[in-house]
Amino acid sequence: MTIKHQGIVGDETHDLSLLMATAGDLVAELSDLALAVERCLSKSTDVDEVISLLREKKGKVDTLNTIALEITSRLKLNADGSVGLTVSEGLKVRFRELMADLRRLLDRGSRIEDLIAGRGFPVSRRLR
Numbered sequence: 001m002t003i004k005h006q007g008i009v010g011d012e013t014h015d016l017s018l019l020m021a022t023a024g025d026l027v028a029e030l031s032d033l034a035l036a037v038e039r040c041l042s043k044s045t046d047v048d049e050v051i052s053l054l055r056e057k058k059g060k061v062d063t064l065n066t067i068a069l070e071i072t073s074r075l076k077l078n079a080d081g082s083v084g085l086t087v088s089e090g091l092k093v094r095f096r097e098l099m100a101d102l103r104r105l106l107d108r109g110s111r112i113e114d115l116i117a118g119r120g121f122p123v124s125r126r127l128r
Contacts, residue, residue: 012074012085013085013086013087013088013091015074016071016074016075016085016087016091017091017094019067019070019071019074020071020091020094020095020098021094022067023064023067023068023071023098024094024097024098024101026060026063026064026067027064027098027101027102027105028101029060030057030060030061030064030105031101031104031105031108033053033056033057033060034057034105034108034109034112035108036053037050037053037054037057037112038108038111038112038115040053041112041115041116042115075087
């Protein structure tokens with residue numbers, strides 16, 4: 001019975017590791033998209049291009065949200081917010097790195113909001 005339990009825990013942490021790797025990939029893709037949006041907003045740009053980038057970004061954010069909920073579920077959070085699943089130190093480090101990457105992405109998002117709402121941005125419409 002102990003061996004089976006260890007196998008289940010091992011599978012759970014492996015799945016968690018894969019989910020966190022996927023989340024990390026999404027955060028990197030979102031960071032690239034945010035940079036593309038910033039570049040568009042820093043110059044006169046076509047509004048359709050900005051909207052297209054923002055739609056793509058929203059789709060990735062929605063996917064990341066789903067993965068984040070799954071990670072939370074797999075960590076088996078207790079009522080006090082502590083993790084109910086034993087994870088390796090390496091996985092803890094990866095989780096901290098993922099959170100740092102998310103913080104940087106949120107900071108970039110704030111800069112984009114400032115570009116849009118704070119001072120506006122020049123846009124144009126392509127003539128068709």
